Amino acid sequence: MADQAAVTLLCLFLPFLAAVLAPAVIRAFGHAGSWLLALAPLLSFLHFLTFLPEVADGGVVTGGFAWVPSLNLSFSWFLDGLSLTFALLITGIGTLIVLYSGGYMKGHPQLGRFLCFILLFMGAMLGLVVSDSFLMLFVYWELTSITSFLLIGFDHEREAARRSALQALVVTGLGGLSLLAGLIFLWNMTGVTQLSLLVHVGDGLRESPFYLAALILLLGGAFTKSAQFPFHFWLPNAMEAPTPVSAYLHSATMVKAGVYLLMRLNPVMGATPAWEILLPLFGGVTLIAGAFLAIRQTDLKLMLAYTTMASLGLLVMLTGFGTPHAIEAAVLYLVAHSLFKGALFMVAGLVDHEAGTREVTKLGGLRSVMPITFVAALLAALSMGGLPLFLGFLAKEEIYYALAHGDLRAMLFTLVAIVGNGLMLVVGFTVALKPFLGPHVETPKHAHEGPLLMWLGPAVLAGLGLLGGIFSGIAHRFVSTPMASAVAGELRPVDITTIPHLGMPLLLSVVTVAFGVAVYLQIDRARAMMVRLLAAIGNGPDRGFDHVISGLVRLSVAVTRMVQPGRLEIYVTATFIFLALTLLVPPFVYGELPELPAWPTDVLFHEWAIILLAVIGLFAVLRASDRLTAIVSLGIQGFAVAVIFLLFGAADLSFTQFMVETLSVVILALVMTRLRLSPRDHRPLGQMLFDATIAISCGLGFTLMLMKSTQGPFNAHLTEFFNAYSKVIAHGANVVNVIIVDFRGTDTLGEIGVVMITGLAVLALIRVRPRNPLPQTRVEAPADGDRP
Incomplete structure (x- = not known):
């Protein structure tokens, strides 16, 4: 077991190690170095693959070590059906993405940097899904946001890429803070810091008065990461990243992190009215919005991006729907979506790479020159459309089986699913058929089949979508059932097959396909209708984000000008105001004022003389005619206090006070004689009273604090x-x-x-000497003794 844990730990860090080596490997071997770098995720994939039999039999794989034992913080991992499936998707698709990147960016001078970033992201995402401790989950969660920022803004010379990267970082970063607050709530509500232990406190958590607050905070993290409405706008804009990023981060991995979190929390936070209202509501709205926005686009990547948004909405809706088969449907659709959407994104990149454009209206007739790409695109689109023999068909059948019931709520969400799935079928076949069928269209580049590195990924993923449907029994045994059981918190066997069964789910599937085909045949008209609708609606959340950021910048500038105007006087005044408030407010609010001491009756004559000397020095400071005299007079109080220390036996403290006062007066006097300062205080009376009030308040505050301290x-x-x-x-x-x-x-x-x-x-x-010193002139002292 110790050896297994060590190998697992090594596999978790292999992507990070490969990221460090990526620039050197690419410099040494060129784009062929992607084959070497792909070994890191491949070895991790093969290692996690060995856990399938154990997890399929109901077991879990755990490991880790204590990090901060006193705070119950650990670096630990937990592999069950849910996390293991995600780990296999991340490492398996990641292997293909690294190879695809080597072909897509062949000759790019920054290929090494790009592969470094994508391997860093892979390691972060892998750590996220296997994390058991709250701290480890949050650290990796934020690391995915940072690495995705680097990837989206990879082409940093373009303003659009920089804006999209910043937008994604701001939205997901704020969601990360919300997640952190939610995890702290869970920690305080349950006393545990590991996700695997939450299963045992589910009822107590759901009955807690803080449940709703914790749920909203956690949903804030999940919804921003998984691009749920109204936080969806960053996902389509992230298509400014190179296509390998879109295929990996924004279809198969990162955007599913929020869905993963919801699935992980379902056994302990699900089955409540808030859960079953909020998740289906936001998920359904996201599904419809994403599907309608997708058919409005003509860019292949943007079409797929909006359908990704729609698919994430469907997953969230199913996770929170609350029926027994909804979890099974969500599990099947998540795996199917990762396969067909990753393949279609790579196909879009292939078409762009070989034809020179992604505009579907400028493409056609590529089937004869790109036959392998066409077959891969068609297989992926058939799975996306939910047609028989494909894993997507199983997912769609299970979706309708889970949703189709007699109550109004079920009928409403069934209708939402039909419309969403139908429109996603339209987009899938638009991407897979429009560029390849019909008469040949002249493209900016002479199109031809892409290299092995580029078509290997979409071919493998599309083929797996077909094999998963045909051999559904094996897929359910090792993937679907363990994953559904982990999400449900109990054994949940999945047994649906590709053999069509007469019933309501099959009928709804036929309706979905018919609806999709009808819209596909009128895609230009549908696109024009969406253009007019969006024009009528006006600015959306994307433009609102710009307004918010612009307003935030203006507010920051205004606040900065107010609190940091560059005047030392204001800084000092503000400091002493807050000091006075800190000292005076708590005693009055909480009733902690000290008792007034009795008037001393045993003070000796020489002690009164020292006190009187201090008072005289105070008036000397206030009545001083210039600042230099005031500074010298200020030393009177310090020396008087030093004598008091001496009289009460604190000789060493008295000596320190004498030294401090002497040095302070000498240094300040030296500075004042070398600076050109106004000899008199020209503040108006109101300003003087204001400053005096602050000074007296600070002195009173310290006096009360010292009195309270000595009375304890x-x-x-x-x-x-x-x-x-x-x-x-x-x-x-x-x-x-x-x-x-x-x-x-x-x-x-x-x-x-x-x-x-x-x-x-x-x-x-x-x-310091002035650059243009004024001529030195002798000024005779006036008769009244005032200095000039």
Whole structure:
């Protein structure tokens, strides 16, 4: 078991290792180096493949190690039917994507950097789906956002790519913060920090008064990551990334992270009214919006992007629907979608790479020159359309079996599924047929079949969609049933086959296909209708994002100008205002004011004299005619306090106070004599009263705090510790010196550093010379003694 855990840990980090080596490998071997780099995800895929029999028999694979035991934080993984299926999709499709990238970007000077980014993302996504601990899940979740930002903005010289990358990072980054808050809620509500342990606290979690708050926060993370309405706009814009990114991140992996999270939480947070209302509602709206927006597009990648959005909505709707077979339908559709959508995105990239355009209206007749690509596209489209013998057919049948019931809610969502699936069939066949059938159309490049590196991926994925449907028993045994059982939290066998069974699901499938074919035959008219509809609606969330960011920037500028105007006076004033509030508000609000001390009756004459001297010094500061006199007078209070320390037996503290006051007065006086400052304080009376109020408030606050502190019971633990161990440990008889030099040595070193930096700053300040110094003139002192 220890060896297995070590190999699993190595496989989790293999993509990161390959990412580090990618630039060097590409420099050494060119685009052929993609074959070497593809070994990393391939080896991980083969390792995870060995877990299939154990997981299919109901087992789980766990491992990891304690990270921060005191906080119950660990680096741990948990492989059941759900996480293992995702791990196989990520590493398996990732292997094909690395190869595809080598062909698609052959000759690109930054191929090494690109493969580094995509392998980093692969490692992040793999870590996300196998994570058991909350902390590990969140770290990898955010890492997928960062790496996707790098990939979307790969072509950073284009403004559209930079905008799309920033948009994706902002939206998914905010969702990540929402997820973090939700995980903290779960931690505090349940006391556990591992997803696998949540299964045992499901009822308590659902009955908690904080359930709804935790659910909304977690949905914020899931909905932004999986592009649910109204956070969907970043996904189509992410198509600015190179096609391998679109095929991998935005169809098969990253955008399904939110769906994965919802499926993982379904056993403990599902089966509640909030769950079964919010998920189907947002999922259904996303499905319809994505399907209608897809048929409006003419760019192959954008058409597929919006159908990805629609498919994610369908998965969310099924996950939250609440019927026994809805989870099975979601599981089947998730796997089928990863296969056919990854294949179709690669086909779109192939067409663009070989023909020079992705505009479907400018393509046609490519079947004869790109036969392998055409076959792969057709197989993937047949699965996407849900036709027999394909895994997509099984998914669609199970969807209708799960949704089709007699109540109004079921009929409404069944209608949503029919419309969404029908329109996705239209897009699938538009991508698979329009560029290849019909008369040949002249394209910007002389089209021909792509290289092996490019057509291998779509051919394999499309073929797996067919094999998964034909050999459905094997697929259910090792994939569908373990995955559905993990999502449901109980054994949930999947046994649907490709043999059509008469009944309502088959009838609804026929209706869906008929609807899709009808729209496909009128695709130009449907596209024109959507253009007019969107024009009537006006700006959508994408434009709203720009307005929000623009408003945020203007607000930031205004706030910055207000709180950081560049005037030291304002900074100092604000600092002391907040200091006064911090000192005065809590005692008054919480009733922690100190008791007024009794008037002292045993104060000696010389002690009164020192106090009187301090008061005289205070008035001397206030009445000083210039700043230099005020600074010198300010030292009177410090020396008076030092004498009081001396009178009460604190000789070392008194000596420190004398030194500090002497140095402060000398340094400040030196600075004041070298700077050109106004000799008098020209503040208006109102400003002086305002500043005086702040100063008195700060002084009063410190006075109250010190009085409250001294009135509390004295805790002698530290005193006893220092008395007992100063000589034993530090070999010093002077306890105060030992505390400063040994027990608080680092603190003392910091204070010395502060004094040194202050001295250097003062030295630099007094050596400043104006660039155009004014001529020095002798000014005779006026008769009244005032200095000029």
